[in-house]
Amino acid sequence: MKAGNEKMGFIKEFEYLLKDNSGKDIEWFLKTTGVASFAISIATILILFTQNTTNFYITMVALAAFFTPFPLHYMLHHYLSELKKRKREQLIPDILLQASAFPKGTSFGKIIDYFSNARFGLLGKEFEKAQLEIGKGASVQQALDNISKRCRSDIVGRAMRLLKQGYVSGADMSTTFRETADDLLETNAILRERNAALVIEKYTLLFAGGFIVPAILGLLVGMVGSMDFAALELLEFGASAAEKGALLESTILANQIYIVEYSLLAAFFVALLEGNPKKVLVYAAFLLPISLISFNAAQFFLL
Structure with a gap:
């Protein structure tokens, strides 16, 4: 029951992200992302067929390619929504300072009208919506709650x-508005410094887990795979070509297992940095397919 509630909460959260960023719904997301996923997986299959890889390998990589656009799309909308949220929050001190400057007795209708017409960006649009709600009969309190x-x-x-x-x-409330605005300005300055450090750590983990580490391992495997073991066998140097081929296959499997473990750990630490452990699955759904695709792309680059 708890898992079902969390699933519904995730769906509602994603619906909010879609609506906030593009005004679209889940059905639109599934259609557009499904088409993109299908096209990417077909392209992946065609590329791997030219490399004479096994059917199992082609299937696994194609599945990873198919599911990759879904978490990517979610992360994009989450990033855009967070960006809008920060922009709105940065405008709050200006809103409060302006509210403190209005003469005592100024009607709230005029205040909201001013905020909706002034240059307050995304927050001004919210007051514009509030003004429309009040015009349709909603109370001022309800309109502010809706914001x-x-x-x-x-x-x-x-x-x-x-x-x-x-x-x-x-x-x-002019004094209260000014004091709150000053507090928020100081808080925003501290948060900007903290977020700057966290963003660097977050994207370093994501980039390393999704691209750098898998690509380096893939290049190394590709270099080993491109070596001529037959020539070494003729010289009776070391193991036979068949043994080296088997060793290479084992190495590829071990690298893939390591990449999966690394991706899961990176997803875990990124979720901890954001203070939201539930996002482990979201980041894992992004990192796992991307890291495997990076590994295979780098590996076949030298084959």
């Missing part, structure tokens, strides 16, 4: 609660 729900940000939610408190109480 919090759409933005899914603690900082935006805190600002909306302050605005709502000022509206309900009718008290002079």
Whole structure:
């Protein structure tokens, strides 16, 4: 039951990401990504057929290629949504400072109208939606609550609660708005420094797990595979060509197992850096196929 609830929560989260970024739904995502996945897997099969690889190997790599676009698409929308979230949060101090500058007694209708027409970017669009909701009969409190729900940000939610408190109480909140804006400016500066360090660590792990390590191993395997073992056998040097071929196959399998383990560990640490262990599966779904594709592409580059 718990697993089912988590699955539904993941689907709802992804629906929010799609709607926030492109206004699309899950059905659109499945259609477009499915077509891309099918095309990539077919191209992978055709390429591997020219390399005289085994059917099992072709099947595994084609499956990895088929499923790769799905986590990639999710990560792209997650990144875009986080980018929008940060942009909205960066505008909150300006919103609060502007709210503190309005004369006492200014109607909230005028304040929201100003925010919707001023240059407040993505946050201004949210106030524009709030203004439309109020025009259709919604209360100011409900319109501000809806901004919090759409933005899914603690900082935006805190600002909306302050605005709502000022509206309900009718008290002079200018000092509170200014102090909160100053606190947020300091907090944002600290978070920017922290996020900069985390982003470097995160993308280093992702790039290493998905491309660098598999590509290096693939190049090494490709170099060994391109050597002429038959010539060495004629010289009676070392093991026979058949033995070296068997050793090469074992080496390829060992490298693939190592790549899978490395990808899972990288996915685990990236999820920990984000403070969301549930995303281990998402990052693993991205890293596993990408790393195997990188390994095979680098391996056949020298064959």
